[in-house]
Amino acid sequence: MTQDISNFAALNLNPAILAAIKAVGYEEPSPIQSQSIPVILAGHDMIGQAQTGTGKTAAFALPLLSQLDPSRREPQILVLVPTRELALQVATACETYSTEMPGVKVVALYGGAPMGPQLKSLRMGAQVLVATPGRLCDHLRRDDNLLATVQHLVLDEADEMLKLGFMDDLEFIFEAMPESRQTVLFSATLPPSIRAIAERHLKEPQHVRIAAKTQTVARIEQAHLMVHADQKPASVLRLLEVENFDALIAFVRTKQATLDLAELLERQGYRVSALNGDMPQAQREKTIESLKDGSLDIVVATDVAARGLDVARITHVLNVDMPYDPESYVHRIGRTGRAGREGRALLLVTPRERRMLQVIERVTGQRVGEIRLPDAEAVLEARISRLADGVGSLLADADATHGALRQELCERLQCDPSTLAAALLAKLTAGRALDIESLRREQPLTPGSGRGDRPRTERGDRPERGERPDRGERRPMQPLPEGRVRCRTALGARDGIAAKNLLGAIINEGGMDREAIGRIQIRDSFSLVELPEEGLERLLTKLKDTRVAGKALRLRRYRED
DSSP: OOOOOHHHHTTTOOHHHHHHHHHHTOOSOOHHHHHHHHHHHTTOOEEEEOOTTSSHHHHHHHHHHHTOOTTOOSOOEEEEOSSHHHHHHHHHHHHHHTTTSTTOOEEEEOTTSOHHHHHHHHHTTOSEEEEOHHHHHHHHHHOTTTTTTOOEEEETTHHHHHHTTOHHHHHHHHHTSOTTOEEEEEESOOOHHHHHHHHHHOSSOEEEEOOOOOOOOTTEEEEEEEOOGGGHHHHHHHHHHHOOOSEEEEEOSSHHHHHHHHHHHHHTTOOEEEEOTTSOHHHHHHHHHHHHHTSOSEEEEOTTTTTTOOOTTEEEEEESSOOSSHHHHHHHHTTSSGGGOOEEEEEEEOGGGHHHHHHHHHHHTOOOEEOOOOOHHHHHHHHHHHHHHHHHTTHHHHHHHHHHHHHHHHHHHTOOHHHHHHHHHHHHTTTOOOSHHHHHHHOOOOTTOSGGGSOGGGGTOOOOTTOOOOOSOOOOOOOOOTTEEEEEESOOGGGTOOHHHHHHHHHHHHOOOGGGOOOEEEOSSOEEEEEESTTHHHHHHHTTTOEETTEEOOOEEOOOO
16 A cells, blocks of 8 residues: 555645655654644744654654755754754754755754864754754854854753753853744743743744653563664574564664665574565565465564554564654554564664653653573573474374484494484584584674773773773774674874764764764774775765864775784
8 A cells, every 4th residue: 555645745845855754654743743834834933832752853843844945055943952862863853854855964963072073064054953052052152153044943842951951051042043033942841931931032932732642552562672783683683583473573764774684684594574665565565465474474674664564473573773753663563462462572772762762661651671682591592492392393203204214324324313313403403503602602792792891992981090002903803793894094092082083073074873883992003993884985985084183084994814
């Protein structure tokens, strides 16, 4: 069935925005969106009272982006948010909604990150600024005309900004903006302080009030696992080893990710297929039928492809990538627990996504408990149990049907039955590890491993007193996940470089998503960064003139001997 976005189209949004909405998989505007979008498109100031998770980011981003002029390389929209995490989340959403608008650039301005890359992004002509008040004030002190061209201001989670003590910063920002702007204020509550801001800075605002009503299905058992982005493929493989599922749907954000993960799982012997919006409808329907009849056990899908998916045998939902909002999360996990059955939903959460996890829990009113990554012992037990289950059903008639063949093989091979059984097991298991030491070598990822467990010098922090960074000697390299490579720069600890400097440069100058960047190792005279192999040359070309701490980055593919 073709996706119907007629209700969004009826709101008179820009056709490019409608195309992006369709790609993301939205079908029905939420109550806050259906009420706010017409008000904002009409140019009115507005006060929206809505909880986080009701779809309010799209409620202001869609109509404001619809009015943006990509040809003007200057700030036109400013979104103020209380925290760094929310700034990144809103900026990502704005980038997603503007994918069909060539030339639109979104920049997130927040503290704790280098000023240099942010300044360069502003000089390059960003039209959408998503900022925390404190960092925006820092930029205004450098350039008091920064906001002179802004036509639309959004205060997102205004009550939280005031709780964090940003009142003086907000007043400073208001003074730096044109009086003719449109101002939209969103807040979960409307205390006197918020009402005072509205009276001083909003012109005849219209009011929209929405209560969050999202609920999850109680029979679905929910759990989350903390991982870093570069650990996701190994974590998925480990979870699939121990989870006792009949059929499973794994959700990712992009079409390419469906293909990559499906290919990885197929190489591991799983019956799996990708499901995304680029596939013809007939092929998508065939994939769903294969999942229903048991020809497939796993489908890796985007949200847009999984709309309306109803397969009773799906026992598990695995959210490999965090959904954009709680509504999408509820929709995803609703693919299991169908027809009164029990279901299990697992969610991989990266450190920067902790806040979205909290939002999901608050909006759904249910706790998503944390689990640990299964260790080697658990994987070994699962493998042996599956093997025993598979062989156990054959024991009753084995001697009668295959006893003569066993005797024949023992005579031909001149071995006893126990040796023959061991050899047949080796063939049956196709070399898969079935002892602890082999399995640990096969799966180097350990529960809870990640940047937080690394020595300080590997995180790019200052060494402890008495410690010295290495002087460039070779260290054993950990195996890289498939599809990733190491790159090297001659900048290191002696150049005053920290991991956050390299991270900021690659994100801001290379236009790369934070989740795509793996481990960063800072050595004394050089540094190593793990990056995706796909698109690497294009990224290195973008970074060829980049400078970090005043020195040329010169990032190159690292050739290991």
